[in-house]
Amino acid sequence: MRALLRRQRYLLDYSLSSLARRPGKHLALLLVYTLIVFLLASTLLFTQSLRREAALVLAESPELIVQRLLAGRHELMPADYLHRLGRLRGVSESYGRLWGYFYDPAVKANYTLLVPRQDPPAPGDVILGTGVARARGLGVGDYLSLRSARGEPFSFKVAALLEADTELVASDLILLGPEDFRRFFAFPADRYTDIVLRVPNPSEVRKVAEKIALALPDTRPILREEILRTYDALFGWRQGVVIVLLTGALLAFVIFAFDRAAGLSAEERREIGILKAIGWETGDVLRMKFWEGAALSLTAFLAGYLLAYVHVFFFAATLFAPVLKGWAVLYPDFSPLPFVDGLQVATLFFFTVFPYTVATIVPIWRAAITDPDQVMR
C-alpha cells in the first residue's frame, strides 16, 4: 500500500516536472482551457442565479393579480371592484396594491415605488432599497428629495434600509405610506394600481380567473403559473443555455482533441519510448500522463470557475450584459447572490475535464503500447 502510494507520488512528481519543462505549450493550453471553463461557468452561474432569484420572488407572489385594461393597456383599478372580486367563491383574501415607477433624472435610474401592505412607513418616511440608497448616497436619517411628475419638490426622511435577502427585487425599491404615494403621483383616491387575490386551493385558481373574466370584462387576471412560465421562457433555460453549454463543451473538445490528436511531438513520443525502455510499464506511462492532464485540467477548472464566480457575483456578469440584455431589462440592477450548486459544478466538470482527458489519453495510449525498441534506432 505504501509502495503503491509512493509510486503515484513519483509519477505525479514526474508529471509536474514534465509540465514545467514545456512551459510555453502548457501555458497556452492552460489559458484556453481556463477561458472555456470561465465562459461556461459564467453562463451557468448567471442563469442559475437568475432562476433562483425569480423563484424566491415568486414564492411570495399571490395566486392571482387582476389588472384593469383600457384600450388593451394597463389602467388604474377602481376601488369598488375590490368588493366584487372579494366575494367570489374560493377567494380567501383580496386587497388593492399601490405601486408605480419613477424615473430619477439625478441618477438616471428607474425606481419602483411601492406601498407595502403590512406596516407601511409613517407619513413623510420612506424605506429604501440598497440600490437606491447607494445611488443617492443616503443613509438612515438622511432626506431623499424627489421632484414629482408634476414638478413639485418632495422630501422624505429615510426611516430604514431594506434588508436585501433578494437584492434582485429590493434594490430599486422605495417603500412609502399610501397617503404619500397618492400625493406624490397625484394618484386618484378611489383607485388602486391592481388587485391581488389569494386562492388557497390551487385547483380553483383557473375557475376564479374565468369568473373574473365574465363578471368584469374590462379586467385581466394574471395567474402565478403564467408568470412562472414567462420567466422560464425568458431565461430560456432549456433552449439557450443548454445550447451554449453544449457548443462550449464541443468547442473545448475540438480544440483539445485537435491539439492532442494533431500529435504528440516526436520528442514526446521519444520520451515515452525511453521511459518504457528503462523499465516503465505502459500503465506507468499512462498514469503519469493522466496526472499531467489532471493537474492541467484541475488548475484550469478551478481558475476558470473562480474567475467566473468573481465575474458573476462581484462584477454582476459585466461581460454578459450585452448578450443578456433581454433579461437585464427586467432587473435594471441585477447583482445576484453568491451561490454554488454541487450538481452544477459536477456537470461543468464533466463537460470540460472529461472530453479533454479522452482526447489526450488516446494518442498517448497509442504511443505507449508500441514496443520500446524504437529508441535504439
Add this chain to the structure above:
Amino acid sequence: MIRLAQVSKVFNQGRHNEVRAVRDLSLELDTRGITVFKGPSGSGKTSLLAMIGCLSRPTSGRIHLEGRLISNLPERFMTAVRRDTFGFIFQRFNLIRGLTVLENVMLPAYPLAPAPSTLRDRALDLLRQFHLAERANNQAEWLSGGEAQRTAICRALINRPRILIADEPTANLDSQLSRELLALIGDLADQGKGVLISSHDPLVFDHARVSRVVELRDGRLA
C-alpha cells in the same frame, strides 16, 4: 546463461518492405564477462539485443534466461524482467532533456517506488563513483559526450541489474573517451555484471577484457 533457439525477427512482415533482421539464430551466451556482437551496420545486432533485453519480442523462436522463458511474455512481465535484469546504455544516450542528471539516473526506479531518500542516496553514490557528483543538479542536455555516457551508465545501474546491454556505446565518443568507457565497463564486469555489447568498432571487439566475440552478418552467425 542466455539461450536463444531459432530466433527470428521480421519487420513489416508480409508487406513489400519486409525485412528479416535476425534469421533463425541459435546461440548460448554466458551471463558473466563481456560479450561483443560484431558485424556491419544492418547485420541485426540492435534487433538481437532488443529481443534479449525484452524491448521487443521475436517473430519466432524462444529466448531463455537461466532456464526461464523470457520471450513472448505478456507486456507487464516483459517489463518486469527488463527492469529487474537488464540495464541499457543506448547509442544516443537517450537522456531526457530538461531533467537534471540526478533525476535522469533515478528514473528507472520510479515504478519500483523505493523510499525517496534511499533512492536519492543510491543515485548520488553512483554519480560519485562515476565522477559526476558535481553534475548532479545540472540539466542533462548541457553535459559533454563523456559525461552523458557516464550518466547513462549510472541510469542503467540504478536498479542493480545483473546484465548490462550497450548498443554501439562508442559510436558517439572519440578514441580517448572510448577507452575510458571500456575501462569502466571492464570494472563492472569484474564486479560480476554480465555485459552484452554491439559494435563494429575494433577498439571494442579487440579489447583485452572482452571474453567473447559473436560475429553477425545478414542476421545470421558469420
